Amino acid sequence: MSSTVTLAAVVVSTIATILIGAYGMRVARTTSDFFVASRSVRPMWNASAISGEYLSAASFLGVAGLVMKYGVDMLWYPVGFAAGYLVLLLLVAAPLRRFGAYTIPDFAEGRLDSLVVRRLATTFVLLIGWFYLLPQLKGAGVTLRAILGAPYWIGVVGVGALITANVFLGGMKGITFVQAFQYWLKVTAISLPAIVLLLHYQADDSPRLTVPVPPQFQMETVVHVRVAARFEVDADTPVRIEGTLDGTRHDPGRADPLTLAAGRHTVAAGARITFPAGATAPHAVGQPNADGRSWSRPFGPVSKERSHPLFLTYSLMLATFLGTMGLPHILVRFYTNPDGRAARQTTLIVLVLLGAFYVFPAVYGALGRLYAPDLYLTKGTDTVVLALPGRVFPGLGGELLSGLVAAGAFAAFLSTASGLLISVAGALAQDVFRGSVADFRRGAAVAGTVAVALGLLVERFDINLLVGWAFAIAASSFCPLLVLGIWWRGLTAAGAGAGLAVGGGLASAAILATMIGHPGPGWAEALLSQPAAWSVPAAFLTMVVVSRLTARRLPTEVGAKMVAMHTPEALGLGRNYRD
Amino acid sequence: MSSRSRRRQASRPPRRGPAPVPVAEVPADQAGAAPVPLIDPALAARRVAVRNPRGRATRREPGERALTELAEQTEVGEILLRSLTRAQLMLAVRIFAVFGFFLLGLPALFATHPGLADYRIFGLPLPWIILGGAVYPLLVLLGVLYVRQAERNERDFVEFIERS
Numbered sequence: 174m175s176s177t178v179t180l181a182a183v184v185v186s187t188i189a190t191i192l193i194g195a196y197g198m199r200v201a202r203t204t205s206d207f208f209v210a211s212r213s214v215r216p217m218w219n220a221s222a223i224s225g226e227y228l229s230a231a232s233f234l235g236v237a238g239l240v241m242k243y244g245v246d247m248l249w250y251p252v253g254f255a256a257g258y259l260v261l262l263l264l265v266a267a268p269l270r271r272f273g274a275y276t277i278p279d280f281a282e283g284r285l286d287s288l289v290v291r292r293l294a295t296t297f298v299l300l301i302g303w304f305y306l307l308p309q310l311k312g313a314g315v316t317l318r319a320i321l322g323a324p325y326w327i328g329v330v331g332v333g334a335l336i337t338a339n340v341f342l343g344g345m346k347g348i349t350f351v352q353a354f355q356y357w358l359k360v361t362a363i364s365l366p367a368i369v370l371l372l373h374y375q376a377d378d379s380p381r382l383t384v385p386v387p388p389q390f391q392m393e394t395v396v397h398v399r400v401a402a403r404f405e406v407d408a409d410t411p412v413r414i415e416g417t418l419d420g421t422r423h424d425p426g427r428a429d430p431l432t433l434a435a436g437r438h439t440v441a442a443g444a445r446i447t448f449p450a451g452a453t454a455p456h457a458v459g460q461p462n463a464d465g466r467s468w469s470r471p472f473g474p475v476s477k478e479r480s481h482p483l484f485l486t487y488s489l490m491l492a493t494f495l496g497t498m499g500l501p502h503i504l505v506r507f508y509t510n511p512d513g514r515a516a517r518q519t520t521l522i523v524l525v526l527l528g529a530f531y532v533f534p535a536v537y538g539a540l541g542r543l544y545a546p547d548l549y550l551t552k553g554t555d556t557v558v559l560a561l562p563g564r565v566f567p568g569l570g571g572e573l574l575s576g577l578v579a580a581g582a583f584a585a586f587l588s589t590a591s592g593l594l595i596s597v598a599g600a601l602a603q604d605v606f607r608g609s610v611a612d613f614r615r616g617a618a619v620a621g622t623v624a625v626a627l628g629l630l631v632e633r634f635d636i637n638l639l640v641g642w643a644f645a646i647a648a649s650s651f652c653p654l655l656v657l658g659i660w661w662r663g664l665t666a667a668g669a670g671a672g673l674a675v676g677g678g679l680a681s682a683a684i685l686a687t688m689i690g691h692p693g694p695g696w697a698e699a700l701l702s703q704p705a706a707w708s709v710p711a712a713f714l715t716m717v718v719v720s721r722l723t724a725r726r727l728p729t730e731v732g733a734k735m736v737a738m739h740t741p742e743a744l745g746l747g748r749n750y751r752d
Numbered sequence: 753m754s755s756r757s758r759r760r761q762a763s764r765p766p767r768r769g770p771a772p773v774p775v776a777e778v779p780a781d782q783a784g785a786a787p788v789p790l791i792d793p794a795l796a797a798r799r800v801a802v803r804n805p806r807g808r809a810t811r812r813e814p815g816e817r818a819l820t821e822l823a824e825q826t827e828v829g830e831i832l833l834r835s836l837t838r839a840q841l842m843l844a845v846r847i848f849a850v851f852g853f854f855l856l857g858l859p860a861l862f863a864t865h866p867g868l869a870d871y872r873i874f875g876l877p878l879p880w881i882i883l884g885g886a887v888y889p890l891l892v893l894l895g896v897l898y899v900r901q902a903e904r905n906e907r908d909f910v911e912f913i914e915r916s
Contacts, residue, residue: 248883252855259851259891263844263898383877470869471862471879486859514903521895528888535884660841732825732833739837741906744913746823 178569179320182576186358186583190351191339216515220522222349223506225356227254227523228530229305229589230312231640233359233582236531238555239637240538241548242460244468246475246486247538250637251531253490253644255524257497262520265498267513268659268738275508276599277501277651284658286728287666293673295604297650298501300681301643302597303624305500308639309590310628312555315636316582319556320575322399329628332583336591337621340598341614349509355588360530362581366562366574367536373565374540382539385466388454388546396547398444404550406433406455407462416444454546462549468542481699484706489641492705496644499651502592505599512742537561555636558582594620634688641703642684649708650677653716659738661720662731668720676712680704818916832913839905847898854890858882 232254239247274280277298282291310329317328339351374380380391387407398416410433414423418440423431437458440446448454456462463474476482497503510516541548541557545564548554559582562574594617601616602609631639650673657664657672683704692698700707728734740746821829862868862879871878 245877245879245883248880249859252883252887255888255891256851256855259895260848262895263847267902379875469877469880470866471859472866483859483863487856490856490859517899517902521892521899524888524892524895528892531888532885535880660837732830735837736822736825736829736833739833739840740822741910743906743910744819744822746819 178572178576179579182580183320183583186580187335187587189354190584190587191335216510216518216522218349218353219506219509219515219519220526221353221356223352223503223519223523224526224530225352225354225359225584225588226502226506226592227527227589228356228359228585229640230309230316230582230585231637232530232534233363233585234312234316234555234558235308235635235637235640236534237537237541237558240535241541241554241557243475244463244473245471246473246482248535249486249489250493250641251534253493254497255527255531256490256494257644258520258523258527260494261498261503262517262524265655265659266507266516266520269504269655270507270510270516271513271740271742272659272734272738273508276505276596276603277499277654278600278604280658281654281669284728284734285664285666285669287670290666290670290673292604293670294651294654295600297646297673297677298600299597300677301499301647301650302501302593302600302620303627304646305502305640305643306590306593306597306624307628307631308634308636308643309586309593310624311631311634311639312582312636313586313590314628314632315555316559316579316586318399319553319559320579325632326629330625332586332590333621333625333628336587336594337617339587340591340594340617340621352588352592355584356526358584359581359588360526362577362584363530363533363537363558366578367533369574370540370561370565371536374543380543381465382542383465383469385464386453387462387464388542388549390448390450390452390454390546391544392450394448394450394547396446396448396550398440398442398446398551400551401440401442402551403437403439403458404455405437405458405461406435407453408435409433410452410455411449412452413447414444416446417441418444418446448547454549456549457552460549460552465542479699480694481696484699485703488645488699488703488706491709492641492645492648492703494648495652495705495709496646496648498655499647500643501596501600501651502589504651505596506592514742534558540565590624594624597624645684645703645705645708646677646680648705649680649712652709653712657713657716657720662735663720663724663727664716665720665723665726666728667723667726668716668718671719672712672716675715676708679711680708683708818913822913836905836909840902843898843901843905847894851891851894855887 232251236247236251239250269280272280272283274283278291278294281294282288310333313332314325314328317323317331318325321327411430412433413430416423419438433455438455454462461474461477463477467473472482475485479485507516507519510519537558541554541561545557545560548557548560553560558578559575562578563571565571566574597620598613598616601619602612606612606615653672653676654669658669683701686692687698687702690701692701736746818828818832820826822832823829825833869877869879873881876884
């Protein structure tokens with residue numbers, strides 16, 4: 174895969190990003206331009222930009238990898254990522270735009286007249302923003318390693334520096350164009366190769382994927398081992414090997430024929446193992462291969478690895494449905510709509526654009542089982558989207574398609590990471606510094622540096638796991654704040670603050686406990702690793718109960734704020750609550 | 753501002769010139785006969801009058817009273833606003849119920865009826881068809897229904913305020 178075509182595609186995609194950003198920079202002038210692009214972005218552009226920003230490494234690479242490993246259950250991730258926008262449309266989009274705040278902390282302060290709640294909201298913007306930045310940078314590190322063989326840190330530092338510079342120079346006007354361009358690049362990059370792959374699958378007599386056999390090599394396959402791996406074979410398998418296997422060196426050039434005995438083996442980095450056609454694919458230790466029947470059914474392989482899969486599914490659904498509205502980099506985009514109606518139109522277009530994209534990752538996951546089963550051995554299922562075109566089509570055609578998906582993957586980290594960086598930088602500029610353009614740039618520099626430093630530490634965590642956690646924290650903190658703030662007059666600053674602290678705090682604590690403590694299988698593990706099912710209700714309940722107890726300290730002008738949020742612009746009753 | 757005046761124009765009844773008296777199409781075999789008026793001319797004239805019922809007078813103060821009630825959050829204004837927010841929230845809840853019924857029902861359905869995985873559409877198992885594709889048009893459809901009704905609620909609200 175380390176072909177010049179792929180490298181060229183990545184470079185071109187990156188340069189296009191920088192050029193479009195630079196074009197936007199010449200347009201961007203005032204502070205308001207930098208923060209929300211002067212609220213002059215049309216719904217189609219804005220929707221493309223939102224979708225471009227939203228489709229991250231988790232969507233572009235992670236979903237396909239998870240589907241390849243665990244099958245149909247993992248499709249709840251993209252369904253939840255899209256359905257979150259329907260919930261956002263129903264409950265938040267238009268009123269929030271009419272309220273006229275730039276960010277969630279602005280909303281918190283404007284709605285509740287409380288600097289304490291504002292600071293608490295800022296803390297969660299930083300927490301969610303950085304949490305979501307880490308998997309993007311991890312994706313960059315893994316992708317650069319997969320396509321160039323570069324060490325992990327190169328991708329993290331390189332992409333981190335690139336987006337920091339772009340945000341530093343262009344602000345958001347530039348980013349709006351960049352993000353819109355990125356959506357169309359990503360949807361092309363995922364759909365075109367997928368369609369070609371499907372045509373190939375049909376021409377290949379459509380081998381059945383649902384038969385009860387584990388994944389097998391369709392043809393003789395040479396596996397290049399880039400990172401040392403421990404793997405397991407289920408039956409004796411004849412192979413040829415160059416490199417070090419189980420501590421024994423096999424000379425390059427001779428390609429010794431030998432039999433891999435059933436059981437565990439260790440292979441050193443740089444080895445090449447040749448499997449014959451029809452051999453069952455080995456799998457990484459701890460990740461047994463599911464047979465096609467179980468893989469293709471709901472509650473398949475997941476049920477074997479995790480306890481309480483039904484609970485996990487529901488908790489994940491809740492986190493993604495309710496967490497989308499609380500992602501700081503997404504909400505800020507809604508302020509760039511000229512009015513509440515445009516905010517609704519934008520959300521509707523986003524639903525269409527996301528649906529068009531999310532049909533495709535599953536194709537790679539399913540066909541990867543068939544045409545790239547060596548990724549089970551190397552724990553490389555996250556790179557199946559990048560690997561598949563080259564495996565199926567050797568030669569120039571495959572290289573061109575590989576280049577296209579690599580460019581799309583790059584677009585995924587660049588756009589999502591840029592959007593997150595803007596939000597984190599904005600929060601820092603407004604609440605830690607003084608809010609000028611220079612402060613926004615200082616915020617960008619600080620936010621980028623912290624993200625890169627942390628990004629270097631998270632190599633061992635799965636991309637979608639980290640993303641799912643960011644959603645869970647957002648659903649447990651900002652979702653109740655927004656929904657109750659918009660629809661319930663009775664919300665008080667004390668109630669909102671307590672709810673943010675309890676919901677967001679509990680979710681964060683549960684996730685930290687999972688990251689550090691590795692709880693054993695059982696209810697504890699299920700409840701801690703997917704906390705949304707209990708932390709979201711806890712947050713709502715706390716907000717309502719504490720607000721009732723402090724009902725005498727209602728914020729000022731609640732009535733006027735409700736009028737501003739809910740009456741159509743045609744009546745001219747709106748008021749900007751930012752000032 | 754411009755959207756405000758545009759909205760006004762849209763809510764006004766379409767203005768036509770002095771209404772000509774509608775005339776029935778004359779079948780070819782009756783050609784030569786005098787055109788037969790469909791409506792009695794006197795009635796038609798009255799209809800023109802009904803089309804502009806003291807319009808000018810009401811438009812001079814377009815909903816000043818209700819608008820003030822809203823802007824100053826008087827008790828009446830609050831009741832008016834509550835009627836809008838209640839309508840919008842109930843709409844959201846109704847759409848949410850449909851959405852929840854389908855999506856939240858699916859995992860339980862799959863868990864209790866594993867046989868569903870044996871149904872195939874276009875060669876693909878049912879769960880893959882639903883989660884891999886069919887869900888998205890459903891989301892868009894619900895979104896479209898919501899936006900239409902929500903905007904209708906708001907239009908009605910604006911018209912009501914401007915009339916009273």
